[in-house]
Amino acid sequence: MKTGIVFICCLLFIACTSNNKHNLSIDQLDFSYPDFWPQPTYTFKGNALTHKRIALGKKLFFDKRLSSDSTISCESCHHQKKAFSDGEYKFSFGVNGKQSLRNTPALFNLAWSKTFMWDGGVNHIEFQPIAPITNPLEMNESMEHVIHNIATSNEYQLLFKEAYDTDSITSQLVLKAFAQFLGSLVSYDSKYDRIMRKYKEYSFIDEEAKGYVLFKKSCASCHTEPLFTNHAFENNGLSLAKVNPDYGRLLITKLAEDSMKFKVPSLRNLQFTAPYMHDGRFRTLSEVIDHYSSGIVNYPNKSHKLDYMPKFTRDEKQQLIAFLQTLDDPDFCLKPMR
Amino acid sequence: MLILLLIFIHNMKIRVKISMVLCLAILVIGCNKNSDVTQVVPGQKGEIKLNFTNMVGADPIILNSQSYTNFNGDTFYVNTFNYYISNIQFTRMDDSIVREENSYHLIEADKPQTFSFNCKRIPFGQYKSITFTIGVDSLRNVSGAQSGALDPVHNMFWSWSSGYLFTKLEGTSPQSPSGNIAFHIAGFSGPYNSLKTVTLNFPYNAIVSNYIKPVVKLKADILEMFVNPSTIKFGIVNNVTTVGALAKSMADNYADMFSVIEIEN
Numbered sequence: 001m002k003t004g005i006v007f008i009c010c011l012l013f014i015a016c017t018s019n020n021k022h023n024l025s026i027d028q029l030d031f032s033y034p035d036f037w038p039q040p041t042y043t044f045k046g047n048a049l050t051h052k053r054i055a056l057g058k059k060l061f062f063d064k065r066l067s068s069d070s071t072i073s074c075e076s077c078h079h080q081k082k083a084f085s086d087g088e089y090k091f092s093f094g095v096n097g098k099q100s101l102r103n104t105p106a107l108f109n110l111a112w113s114k115t116f117m118w119d120g121g122v123n124h125i126e127f128q129p130i131a132p133i134t135n136p137l138e139m140n141e142s143m144e145h146v147i148h149n150i151a152t153s154n155e156y157q158l159l160f161k162e163a164y165d166t167d168s169i170t171s172q173l174v175l176k177a178f179a180q181f182l183g184s185l186v187s188y189d190s191k192y193d194r195i196m197r198k199y200k201e202y203s204f205i206d207e208e209a210k211g212y213v214l215f216k217k218s219c220a221s222c223h224t225e226p227l228f229t230n231h232a233f234e235n236n237g238l239s240l241a242k243v244n245p246d247y248g249r250l251l252i253t254k255l256a257e258d259s260m261k262f263k264v265p266s267l268r269n270l271q272f273t274a275p276y277m278h279d280g281r282f283r284t285l286s287e288v289i290d291h292y293s294s295g296i297v298n299y300p301n302k303s304h305k306l307d308y309m310p311k312f313t314r315d316e317k318q319q320l321i322a323f324l325q326t327l328d329d330p331d332f333c334l335k336p337m338r
Numbered sequence: 339m340l341i342l343l344l345i346f347i348h349n350m351k352i353r354v355k356i357s358m359v360l361c362l363a364i365l366v367i368g369c370n371k372n373s374d375v376t377q378v379v380p381g382q383k384g385e386i387k388l389n390f391t392n393m394v395g396a397d398p399i400i401l402n403s404q405s406y407t408n409f410n411g412d413t414f415y416v417n418t419f420n421y422y423i424s425n426i427q428f429t430r431m432d433d434s435i436v437r438e439e440n441s442y443h444l445i446e447a448d449k450p451q452t453f454s455f456n457c458k459r460i461p462f463g464q465y466k467s468i469t470f471t472i473g474v475d476s477l478r479n480v481s482g483a484q485s486g487a488l489d490p491v492h493n494m495f496w497s498w499s500s501g502y503l504f505t506k507l508e509g510t511s512p513q514s515p516s517g518n519i520a521f522h523i524a525g526f527s528g529p530y531n532s533l534k535t536v537t538l539n540f541p542y543n544a545i546v547s548n549y550i551k552p553v554v555k556l557k558a559d560i561l562e563m564f565v566n567p568s569t570i571k572f573g574i575v576n577n578v579t580t581v582g583a584l585a586k587s588m589a590d591n592y593a594d595m596f597s598v599i600e601i602e603n
Contacts, residue, residue, distance in 0.1 A: 123500040126482035130490055130497040144491040171491050175483035252499050254530060254582040 027051050031111070034188050036196055037226050040111035042125045042183050047176045049184065052163040057181025058337065059159065060129075060174065066146055067139035069095050074132065077104045081333050083269035084108060084185065090280030094138040101137065101244065103280035106273045108187040108332065109266060114231050118262045118278040121252045125183055126175045147171045187268055187332040195326075196226065204326065211323025214316055218292075221305045222264045228327060233261040234303040237296030238277060246279065257301050271328040285324060289317050382462045384546040386428065387553040389454045391599065392419055392447050394560045399447055408564045412572040414511035414519060419447035419560060420494055421505040422474050422487070425535075426457055428465040431543070435469075436460055442474065444487040444494060445558075456551075464543040468554060472534045472592065473504030476526040499581070501526055504533065505592060507563065514576035521563065523589050525581035532581070532589035538598045545603050553602040562595035563588055 027050040031040070047053075060066070064073045077092035077100075078084040084107035086092045091099040102118050116122035122131055132138040133146055150156045151169040160169050163177065194202040204212060215223075224230040233249045240246075240260060249258035262278045276282045282291065293311045296302065312320065392399040394406040399416060407413050423445060426438040438457040446452045478488060479501045494503045507521045525532040544552035564570040568587040578584045 117498075121499040122497075123480050124482040127490075127497070127500045130495070134497045142491075142493070144493070147491055170485055171489050172483040172485040179482070251580070253528060254580065255528070 031184070031186075033186055034193060034197055034226070037188070038112065040183075041114050042111040042179065044111075044180070044183065047126075047179060049180060050163065052159075053177055053180040054184050056159050056163045057177040057179070057184075060150075060178055061181055065149055066133055066141060067095050068141050071095060072139050074129070077138075078107050080337065081272070082106070083187070083272040083329075083333050085273040087272060087274065090275055092138075094135070095140045098137045098140075100135075101246065102278050103275065105265065106269060107182060108185045108269065109227055110185060111183040112227050112231075115263065119249045119252050120233055120263050126179045128182065129175060129178045143171055147174060150174055185332075187329040189331050190268060190329040191326040193226075193329075204323075207319050207322040208326050209323075210316075211319035211321070214312070214320050215323050218310060219267075219320075222303070223267045228267040229264045231264065233258065233263055234305070235260045235299055235301050236262075236292075237299060237302045237306060238281070238291070239295075239297045241279060241281075248278065259301060260299060261301070267324055268327045269329055269333065270324055272333050285321050286317060289320060293317075382548070383459045384462055384548070385456045385458050385551045386460050386465070386544055386546060387454060387456050387551060388423075388426075388443075388468075389553055389555045390423075390445050391453070391555070391557045392445075392560070393557050399560065401448055406560075408561055408570075408572075410564065410569055410571050412511055412513040412564075414509050414513075414572065416447070416507065416509040416560065418506055418508040420492075420503070421445055421472060421558065422494065422502060424471045424474055424478075426468065426470045428457075428460060428544070429467045429469065429537075431464050431466055436465075441470075442478070442487045444492055446492075460546050462547050464545050465540065465552075466543055467537055467539045468598070469535065469537040472536065472589075472596075473524070473532065474502040474526070475533065478502070479526045496522075496524060501581075504589065505563075507560065511572040511576065513572040515573070516576065519572055519576045520579055521577075521588060522579045523585045523592075525585055525589075528581075530581045530583065530586045532586045534589050534593040536593060536596055538596060540598055540601050542601055543603075544601050550603050555599040555602065556596055557599050559595050559597070563592045566591060566594070 029049055029051060031044060031049050033040070061074045061078075064070045064076070066073060072093075072095055077086045077094075079087055081087070086104035089099075090103055091101065092104045093099055105118065110116070110125055110128075113125070114123075116125065116128045117131065122128050130143060133141050134143060147170065156169060157167070160166060160173060160177075164173055166173065191202060195204060222230055222232065222234055222236075235248075238260070247259050249261040249263075250256070252258070270276075270285060274283055274285075276285070276288050282288045289312055292306070292309050296306055296309065310316075394404075394416070397404075397406070399419060401419075402415060402417055405413050405415055421444075423443045424441055426441045426443075428436045430436065439459060441457070443455055444452060474488065478484060483490075488502065490497075494506060495501070496503065501524050503522050503524045505521070505523045507519070509519050510517055511519045523532055538556070540554070544554055546552060568591055570588065570591070575584060578588060
């Protein structure tokens with residue numbers, strides 16, 4: 001008799017679990033990216049990608065209640081139409097009109113990043129949201145308070161129940177939901193990508209092709225294809241600002257060799273992400289190329305990859321910019337998100 | 339030769355029979371929830387309870403209101419004193435080692451409920467020492483969002499330079515120009531790795547058995563953070579809140595701040 005009951009319970013248990021799996025599999029989606037791209041760093045292991053989880057992460061991204069006075073959401077400084085950069089201010093505004101100390105980075109292809117922030121201080125995509133939430137210049141909140149607010153919200157309780165099948169909302173789950181949205185921001189539909197993926201009707205025009213040659217010769221060792229970053233930290237010879245001098249990676253590692261080093265940013269979507277550099281000092285790509293042509297300061301730890309930087313002619317500058325424009329992905333920035 | 343072979347085959351058959359019987363036995367034991375656990379002798383497991391007392395020299399710590407003096411003669415008050423104890427392992431008489439699973443514990447001086455915890459699934463036997471890390475190992479520092487003791491809501495996590503604080507001491511001191519002292523010690527890699535692993539011998543064995551859940555009583559002495567090998571003077575060093583040489587030297591200091599008071603069997 002007992003055995004019988006146990007048997008039926010087992011069957012019920014199996015039935016229940018398989019039912020859950022079934023629900024997950026309907027909602028689950030593959031993390032897709034072009035064949036010629038490398039494997040991502042974040043593989044959504046233990047946090048399987050689903051539509052509901054991405055939607056939950058997106059809701060968190062747009063939620064102003066994550067800031068101390070409920071005026072700032074992540075989206076306040078990371079606009080989709082600007083490839084999730086600020087795209088307007090050198091230094092974005094946080095709560096109480098406070099300004100951040102570095103230019104807001106664009107958000108895309110983050111699943112391939114090994115570190116986050118200009119100085120690489122954040123070492124995991126799931127840790128990333130804690131930084132802006134708790135920064136007094138940005139959202140100025142405590143994780144304890146933010147998680148309490150989310151965990152006691154009926155709306156979020158329902159969404160977490162649907163997405164993660166749990167009644168207990170912890171910071172771990174909130175951060176995993178964030179990682180779903182942030183990790184799924186993949187930009188791979190630029191003209192460059194379409195050419196590399198051998199779309200029939202796509203090819204570089206003459207100017208772009210010449211720019212590509214110049215790019216491969218002078219830029220690609222740091223801005224490595226196909227993500228257009230080597231994810232490394234480099235001192236690119238930008239003069240140290242007189243007001244608020246920023247020593248970059250040194251602040252994280254405390255190693256002299258890391259002085260004024262910043263993470264090499266991707267060159268995708270440049271049309272949308274001006275101003276450029278960690279402090280937004282250049283408004284145009286022309287100014288950026290001028291820096292590499294003639295503005296590099298020879299700091300002792302300046303990247304050796306810049307030792308033989310050519311002086312680009314006016315034509316070459318145009319060709320380089322023409323090529324860089326093939327890395328823009330308008331659909332990523334302008335198509336409505338799910 | 340042939341006889342030997344026959345005996346071998348015979349033994350094989352017996353072995354197969356024995357293993358079949360064993361399998362059945364295991365199945366029966368596995369299914370029978372009413373089996374008396376005390377009867378199964380090998381592989382039995384119990385618990386060791388750890389109890390931490392936070393001290394300043396000879397005095398138990400009183401937060402906020404009690405003034406203390408360090409070896410340098412600086413006076414100070416303590417408002418916050420937190421630390422991680424992780425990767426706990428116990429050494430048996432024969433030098434074999436038993437590790438606590440998922441071993442991350444946060445002790446917070448303002449939360450008495452964090453002073454004691456049970457290390458579960460410790461095999462019955464006699465143990466002569468404990469080894470643990472002060473802080474959180476490098477792997478957990480780079481593995482993304484964690485829960486429990488490692489939940490960042492405990493404010494023992496740096497958002498701007500990912501990683502857990504190993505120890506956190508905050509308070510006030512008239513010798514500090516700002517009036518405040520803050521020591522946030524972290525750093526899990528590179529030249530400023532501040533992880534410390536300590537082994538403490540027990541005065542006598544902790545015995546884990548059916549009848550005994552031993553209690554290992556430990557103390558942490560805050561004064562050790564400020565002396566040996568580096569003397570910390572609050573007039574000069576009063577705010578250590580990044581990785582670096584200072585954090586590392588303070589970790590070197592506090593590596594010997596724990597000691598075993600007694601074992602209760």
